Amino acid sequence: MSLPNEAHDPLRAALRDFLARHRESPTAPEDFRQWWKALAGLGVFSLAVPAEQDGLGLGVEASALAFEELGRALSPGPLVWAQLAALAVPSLADGHLIATGTDLTARPEGDPVLVEHLAVADKILVLDGGRVLLCDKNALEYTELARPLDPATPVARLDGPIRGEPVGGAEMAERLRRTGTLLSAALLLGISEAALQTATEYAKRREQFDRPIGSFQAVKHLLADCYVRTGLARAALYAAAELETAASAGRGADLSVAKLLCGRAADGNARxxxxxxxxxxxxxxxTPHLLLKRAWVLENSFGTGEEHALLVGRDLEAIA
Structure with missing residues (x-):
C-alpha cells in the first residue's frame, strides 16, 4: 500500500500547520469566508481536480489524506460538497464562492430536503438521480433549523422547488457520489484519531488513587480497542482511495467497507x-461530545453504516 507516501508529507505538514493556527472555528460569516478562502488557497479543493482543468491533478488519494486532517481538527463548513462542486465546476476550487449540496437520489418521497451550511453558501450542488445541478442560493426558499445536532453544522430545509443549471449527467453523478462517500469516510477517520488522542492524553494526566487512570487495565483495554478500530479504518480508507484511481474503480464494495469501518471507528472512539x-x-x-456529534452527522452522509453493510453483504453474495 503506497498511500500515504513521502510526496504527501508537505501536504500534511502545511494543512496541519494551518489548522493548528486556526484552532478556533470562525463563527461570524465574514470570518468564515476569510477562513474558507485561506483553506482553499492551500489547494485543498484543487487536489483532485485534473491538471488540464487548472487543478493540482493529485487525485482522490491526496484529497482523502487532506480530509483526514480536516476531520481530525473538526474543521467546519461544507467540506465534502465544496470538493464535489469543484470537481463538477473547477472554477469553484479557489474558494471565491462557497458551495454546499444535497443528494436527492435516495430521499424517500415526502421527506424534507435538508442542506448543511446553507447560510454561508453561494451555490448548491444537487445530485438528482442521473443529473447534476448547480443552483444559486438566492433563487431558493429555505428555513434555517433552530437546533442542529452538531452546533458547527447548521442545517436548513428547502421550502420551494429546486431549479438550477445542469452541469453533468449520470456518469458525473455516480463519480461524485463515490467521491463523496470516500471523503466522508476520511473525515470520520480523522474524528476517530482525534477521539483516540483526546482519550489517551487525558488518561495519562488524570489521576485516581495517586496513579494515572491510564495505568488501570480497564482503561488500557478501552484505549486498545480504539487503536485497533482506527487501524482497521485507516487501512480500509487508504485501500479504497487507491482503488478509486485503478481500473477496478466502480466494482466491488471497497468504498462501502471504508465508510462502514470509518463510521464505526469514529462513533466507538468518540463514545x-x-x-x-x-x-x-x-x-x-x-471535545468528546463534539466529536461524537460530528460522527453522527457524517454517519448519514452518502449512505449510513447499515446501508453500506447491506451493500457489502450483496457484494459477497455475488462473489460466492
Missing amino acids: TAVQVLGGMGFTWET
Missing part, C-alpha cells in the same frame, strides 16, 4: 472518549 473523560466527557460542549 470511549466520553467515558474516559467521565464527568467532563458528558459535558455537552467538550
Whole structure:
C-alpha cells in the first residue's frame, strides 16, 4: 500500500500547520469566508481536480489524506460538497464562492430536503438521480433549523422547488457520489484519531488513587480497542482511495467497507472518549461530545453504516 507516501508529507505538514493556527472555528460569516478562502488557497479543493482543468491533478488519494486532517481538527463548513462542486465546476476550487449540496437520489418521497451550511453558501450542488445541478442560493426558499445536532453544522430545509443549471449527467453523478462517500469516510477517520488522542492524553494526566487512570487495565483495554478500530479504518480508507484511481474503480464494495469501518471507528472512539473523560466527557460542549456529534452527522452522509453493510453483504453474495 503506497498511500500515504513521502510526496504527501508537505501536504500534511502545511494543512496541519494551518489548522493548528486556526484552532478556533470562525463563527461570524465574514470570518468564515476569510477562513474558507485561506483553506482553499492551500489547494485543498484543487487536489483532485485534473491538471488540464487548472487543478493540482493529485487525485482522490491526496484529497482523502487532506480530509483526514480536516476531520481530525473538526474543521467546519461544507467540506465534502465544496470538493464535489469543484470537481463538477473547477472554477469553484479557489474558494471565491462557497458551495454546499444535497443528494436527492435516495430521499424517500415526502421527506424534507435538508442542506448543511446553507447560510454561508453561494451555490448548491444537487445530485438528482442521473443529473447534476448547480443552483444559486438566492433563487431558493429555505428555513434555517433552530437546533442542529452538531452546533458547527447548521442545517436548513428547502421550502420551494429546486431549479438550477445542469452541469453533468449520470456518469458525473455516480463519480461524485463515490467521491463523496470516500471523503466522508476520511473525515470520520480523522474524528476517530482525534477521539483516540483526546482519550489517551487525558488518561495519562488524570489521576485516581495517586496513579494515572491510564495505568488501570480497564482503561488500557478501552484505549486498545480504539487503536485497533482506527487501524482497521485507516487501512480500509487508504485501500479504497487507491482503488478509486485503478481500473477496478466502480466494482466491488471497497468504498462501502471504508465508510462502514470509518463510521464505526469514529462513533466507538468518540463514545470511549466520553467515558474516559467521565464527568467532563458528558459535558455537552467538550471535545468528546463534539466529536461524537460530528460522527453522527457524517454517519448519514452518502449512505449510513447499515446501508453500506447491506451493500457489502450483496457484494459477497455475488462473489460466492
